[in-house]
Amino acid sequence: MPVKSQLRLPAELVDDLVAANRALARLNVVDAFGHVSLRDPRHPHRYLMSRSVAPESVTAADIVLYDLDSQTVDPRDDGKLHYRERFIHGEIYKARPDVNAVVHSHSPTVVPFTVTRAKLRPLLHNAGFLGLGVPLFEIRKTAGDGTDLMILTPQLGQALARKLGPDAAVVLMRGHGDSVVGPSLPNAVFRAYYTEINARQQLAAITIGGPINFLSRAEALTANAAMLRASARPWALWRQRALNED
Amino acid sequence: MPVKSQLRLPAELVDDLVAANRALARLNVVDAFGHVSLRDPRHPHRYLMSRSVAPESVTAADIVLYDLDSQTVDPRDDGKLHYRERFIHGEIYKARPDVNAVVHSHSPTVVPFTVTRAKLRPLLHNAGFLGLGVPLFEIRKTAGDGTDLMILTPQLGQALARKLGPDAAVVLMRGHGDSVVGPSLPNAVFRAYYTEINARQQLAAITIGGPINFLSRAEALTANAAMLRASARPWALWRQRALNED
Amino acid sequence: MPVKSQLRLPAELVDDLVAANRALARLNVVDAFGHVSLRDPRHPHRYLMSRSVAPESVTAADIVLYDLDSQTVDPRDDGKLHYRERFIHGEIYKARPDVNAVVHSHSPTVVPFTVTRAKLRPLLHNAGFLGLGVPLFEIRKTAGDGTDLMILTPQLGQALARKLGPDAAVVLMRGHGDSVVGPSLPNAVFRAYYTEINARQQLAAITIGGPINFLSRAEALTANAAMLRASARPWALWRQRALNED
Amino acid sequence: MPVKSQLRLPAELVDDLVAANRALARLNVVDAFGHVSLRDPRHPHRYLMSRSVAPESVTAADIVLYDLDSQTVDPRDDGKLHYRERFIHGEIYKARPDVNAVVHSHSPTVVPFTVTRAKLRPLLHNAGFLGLGVPLFEIRKTAGDGTDLMILTPQLGQALARKLGPDAAVVLMRGHGDSVVGPSLPNAVFRAYYTEINARQQLAAITIGGPINFLSRAEALTANAAMLRASARPWALWRQRALNED
Numbered sequence: 001m002p003v004k005s006q007l008r009l010p011a012e013l014v015d016d017l018v019a020a021n022r023a024l025a026r027l028n029v030v031d032a033f034g035h036v037s038l039r040d041p042r043h044p045h046r047y048l049m050s051r052s053v054a055p056e057s058v059t060a061a062d063i064v065l066y067d068l069d070s071q072t073v074d075p076r077d078d079g080k081l082h083y084r085e086r087f088i089h090g091e092i093y094k095a096r097p098d099v100n101a102v103v104h105s106h107s108p109t110v111v112p113f114t115v116t117r118a119k120l121r122p123l124l125h126n127a128g129f130l131g132l133g134v135p136l137f138e139i140r141k142t143a144g145d146g147t148d149l150m151i152l153t154p155q156l157g158q159a160l161a162r163k164l165g166p167d168a169a170v171v172l173m174r175g176h177g178d179s180v181v182g183p184s185l186p187n188a189v190f191r192a193y194y195t196e197i198n199a200r201q202q203l204a205a206i207t208i209g210g211p212i213n214f215l216s217r218a219e220a221l222t223a224n225a226a227m228l229r230a231s232a233r234p235w236a237l238w239r240q241r242a243l244n245e246d
Numbered sequence: 247m248p249v250k251s252q253l254r255l256p257a258e259l260v261d262d263l264v265a266a267n268r269a270l271a272r273l274n275v276v277d278a279f280g281h282v283s284l285r286d287p288r289h290p291h292r293y294l295m296s297r298s299v300a301p302e303s304v305t306a307a308d309i310v311l312y313d314l315d316s317q318t319v320d321p322r323d324d325g326k327l328h329y330r331e332r333f334i335h336g337e338i339y340k341a342r343p344d345v346n347a348v349v350h351s352h353s354p355t356v357v358p359f360t361v362t363r364a365k366l367r368p369l370l371h372n373a374g375f376l377g378l379g380v381p382l383f384e385i386r387k388t389a390g391d392g393t394d395l396m397i398l399t400p401q402l403g404q405a406l407a408r409k410l411g412p413d414a415a416v417v418l419m420r421g422h423g424d425s426v427v428g429p430s431l432p433n434a435v436f437r438a439y440y441t442e443i444n445a446r447q448q449l450a451a452i453t454i455g456g457p458i459n460f461l462s463r464a465e466a467l468t469a470n471a472a473m474l475r476a477s478a479r480p481w482a483l484w485r486q487r488a489l490n491e492d
Numbered sequence: 493m494p495v496k497s498q499l500r501l502p503a504e505l506v507d508d509l510v511a512a513n514r515a516l517a518r519l520n521v522v523d524a525f526g527h528v529s530l531r532d533p534r535h536p537h538r539y540l541m542s543r544s545v546a547p548e549s550v551t552a553a554d555i556v557l558y559d560l561d562s563q564t565v566d567p568r569d570d571g572k573l574h575y576r577e578r579f580i581h582g583e584i585y586k587a588r589p590d591v592n593a594v595v596h597s598h599s600p601t602v603v604p605f606t607v608t609r610a611k612l613r614p615l616l617h618n619a620g621f622l623g624l625g626v627p628l629f630e631i632r633k634t635a636g637d638g639t640d641l642m643i644l645t646p647q648l649g650q651a652l653a654r655k656l657g658p659d660a661a662v663v664l665m666r667g668h669g670d671s672v673v674g675p676s677l678p679n680a681v682f683r684a685y686y687t688e689i690n691a692r693q694q695l696a697a698i699t700i701g702g703p704i705n706f707l708s709r710a711e712a713l714t715a716n717a718a719m720l721r722a723s724a725r726p727w728a729l730w731r732q733r734a735l736n737e738d
Numbered sequence: 739m740p741v742k743s744q745l746r747l748p749a750e751l752v753d754d755l756v757a758a759n760r761a762l763a764r765l766n767v768v769d770a771f772g773h774v775s776l777r778d779p780r781h782p783h784r785y786l787m788s789r790s791v792a793p794e795s796v797t798a799a800d801i802v803l804y805d806l807d808s809q810t811v812d813p814r815d816d817g818k819l820h821y822r823e824r825f826i827h828g829e830i831y832k833a834r835p836d837v838n839a840v841v842h843s844h845s846p847t848v849v850p851f852t853v854t855r856a857k858l859r860p861l862l863h864n865a866g867f868l869g870l871g872v873p874l875f876e877i878r879k880t881a882g883d884g885t886d887l888m889i890l891t892p893q894l895g896q897a898l899a900r901k902l903g904p905d906a907a908v909v910l911m912r913g914h915g916d917s918v919v920g921p922s923l924p925n926a927v928f929r930a931y932y933t934e935i936n937a938r939q940q941l942a943a944i945t946i947g948g949p950i951n952f953l954s955r956a957e958a959l960t961a962n963a964a965m966l967r968a969s970a971r972p973w974a975l976w977r978q979r980a981l982n983e984d
Contacts, residue, residue: 053482054480057483106370106372115458116454116458118455118456122913145465148468148469148472150472176371201846204850207941207944213854215913221884226886233792237770277689279722354689357615360705361706362700362702362703392714394620395707396617449700525971600935600938604939607943608943608947608948608949610946610948639957641961667953698945
């Protein structure tokens with residue numbers, strides 16, 4: 001039974017992923033849509049993600065193991081309904097070996113920055129990772145006019161991953177939302193949350209008017225490195241609150 | 247007793263309608279005002295709606311069956327207080343055979359778009375249905391100056407239904423709110439929620455400034471078709487949360 | 493014991509006032525400050541109000557009976573801490589026999605309209621009462637520069653009541669908040685809430701830009717009359733939620 | 739055991755500090771970051787603060803006693819993880835003998851005022867303390883470009899305390915948040931909350947447009963004095979809610 005044992009998912013990883021889903025709902029980054037994945041640390045060519053349910057409803061029983069082509073690994077999962085946009089996750093894991101977690105959301109204050117010309121830039125030190133670049137994926141350039149803006153094919157997932165590029169933590173998706181990546185699940189959740197917070201604060205700064213004193217590139221890089229470590233404190237809170245809410 | 251059995255409302259339909267009321271309150275689309283109706287699938291010339299109570303208080307015992315002239319079908323309901331604006335629902339069902347559910351609300355961020363000249367247009371793919379047109383009902387043109395802006399007569403309901411037209415999913419009501427329709431209750435709730443979300447995001451995009459990259463007409467239509475299917479996921483969440491909150 | 497029986501407060505009135513306090517906290521009209529009063533229907537030269545506690549903490553035991561000079565009527569209340577600004581209430585009841593309830597708050601989106609030149613005007617039919625005028629009380633004109641902006645004396649209460657005038661439902665208080673009056677407690681709570689809602693929607697309409705299609709004077713008056721009746725529906729919800737929250 | 743008894747923290751002080759942490763989380767002044775401290779009234783060269791956990795998670799067991807160099811006084815605490823920015827607190831207590839409590843936060847609507855040129859000024863009487871000046875700490879001037887914007891050394895804490903100066907209640911920290919001080923813990927919490935509220939209302943006033951009628955200097959000083967007394971009412975509410983939420 002080596003195959004079967006490979007498929008048994010470690011309980012702590014599953015709990016982490018359940019917590020990440022619910023935490024992002026509590027933090028208003030995801031609503032009834034959005035999904036979070038985690039690369040399997042035992043088999044880096046696989047990732048864990050929920051079957052297609054709303055993030056705040058996810059339980060351990062919903063977590064599925066996918067290969068990087070976003071096909072279920074466990075034949076018992078074949079009858080489940082899967083997120084149609086799961087190629088976002090698989091194709092980013094292929095392209096970015098440094099990435100171990102991906103959050104896709106319709107982050108409400110990020111969406112307006114996907115349809116306007118102002119650049120989303122870091123003004124809060126927690127969002128220093130935005131200094132790694134915030135590319136915009138315009139699906140019309142890849143798939144032409146008339147799509148539903150969703151990433152429904154491996155090819156669109158690859159195009160999104162190319163737009164994300166080798167360095168960025170966030171790729172904006174026009175008229176849709178964003179995809180946020182990190183070296184760990186706590187850090188990807190942290191980045192998804194602070195992308196939304198920075199967007200809200202940048203919107204307020206635009207309302208106040210005049211030039212905005214964004215983080216310099218050097219500050220952004222230093223702050224990003226600091227926040228890779230500091231993600232642990234919010235994660236401890238968010239995980240506990242998410243798992244205790246039932 | 248064939249008549250009596252016709253009047254007994256199927257429990258699942260009633261639960262759906264109770265859930266829709268409470269869900270829209272939780273989603274901040276309705277406050278203490280607003281109402282939701284569902285065409286009776288057994289008798290398409292009838293619809294179900296709550297008697298006059300605040301949406302978040304609606305229970306199964308409050309649901310009443312109306313004919314399309316918005317008169318109660320069951321004589322036992324004659325003593326109940328009914329929504330004075332129920333003609334919104336009955337007249338739309340008459341004019342739009344494709345519509346099976348109607349949400350009327352004072353959706354808070356939609357109201358400002360009813361009193362200004364900017365057009366509410368889809369910028370988020372979930373709100374692609376706004377690409378079907380968002381006509382504005384100006385009650386002064388129908389009933390003159392000096393009304394309380396409410397749809398208190400069959401004639402005003404008919405005028406509103408005419409303004410909605412054959413295609414649109416949303417009709418704005420100046421200084422009042424909107425009425426949102428759909429082929430199913432989950433989809434009408436979905437559209438009412440994303441009309442509010444798109445309004446918030448369009449407001450933010452206006453604050454950011456510059457041209458807004460709205461969905462093209464082709465994208466709006468494709469996204470609308472996709473969301474007719476995708477409404478099921480949020481509905482599952484919203485229904486469960488609404489019915490379990492007691 | 494005729495005197496003592498006069499002082500025994502009717503339980504239903506007390507519950508209404510407790511509910512109004514808590515409801516306004518839940519509706520985010522008051523925070524830890526703000527107060528609500530009710531004219532005693534048995535003795536119109538007296539009013540009921542809580543002793544000095546935060547509105548969301550008010551219980552039946554906190555309700556005190558005052559005369560229109562804002563002195564406690566019951567000698568057993570002499571040791572209690574009273575709201576220092578209770579003259580707002582007593583002096584308005586003296587000046588406005590039509591008023592039976594007063595809400596004073598730092599309504600968060602109303603405050604910005606007290607320090608800018610834009611007039612708060614009705615754009616939502618629920619706020620038609622704003623068409624009765626929204627005068628601004630500038631305390632510097634009465635008490636000179638250097639006050640703490642609070643209504644700490646009978647004289648300031650009288651000046652505020654004069655500024656409110658014979659018709660208005662709302663008087664803005666510069667840098668401070670507003671005082672809202674109504675013929676009944678449900679209606680005063682309704683008006684306090686929809687003053688805040690209209691302020692939020694007017695702020696959004698200003699952001700959208702261009703001329704705002706406010707309610708005409710005739711519409712405002714008709715809508716105000718309709719809402720005097722319609723206040724009952726939200727009140728039923730708010731009262732129930734407020735009294736059941738313990 | 740005189741030393742040991744000195745280290746035993748009075749339960750009421752500890753409860754106050756726990757309540758302050760949780761209250762500021764409920765008030766959305768702090769998120770998973772931010773910290774609150776209280777000068778030890780028995781030993782003014784010491785202060786109490788939580789070990790490094792998210793404010794809303796703080797319990798009595800987390801409270802640590804520090805000297806003004808921000809070193810733990812109790813050797814049993816040596817293994818705990820401490821807030822890396824605790825020098826904010828120690829250095830302000832050294833420089834400002836009048837200060838008995840400090841709140842550091844990433845107050846969400848204050849941050850935009852740290853990266854723009856508009857001055858945060860009091861427009862609400864509760865925020866009169868802003869009239870004592872709102873200096874901006876620009877870390878680039880002290881530590882050059884390329885920091886993570888955090889106060890990680892005694893020297894940076896001293897520079898921040900110098901920028902706060904002898905009078906101000908609030909010092910803004912560019913791209914980071916603010917630090918708010920008061921003569922008592924209830925007052926520091928009050929000021930941290932109303933700094934955020936005033937920022938929101940000033941943002942709204944900027945949106946409305948035109949000149950803003952801020953509090954005059956004389957009004958700000960009088961209001962500040964009044965609010966030093968009035969802090970007790972919100973504190974009673976916030977403390978009770980915070981300690982009863984478990």
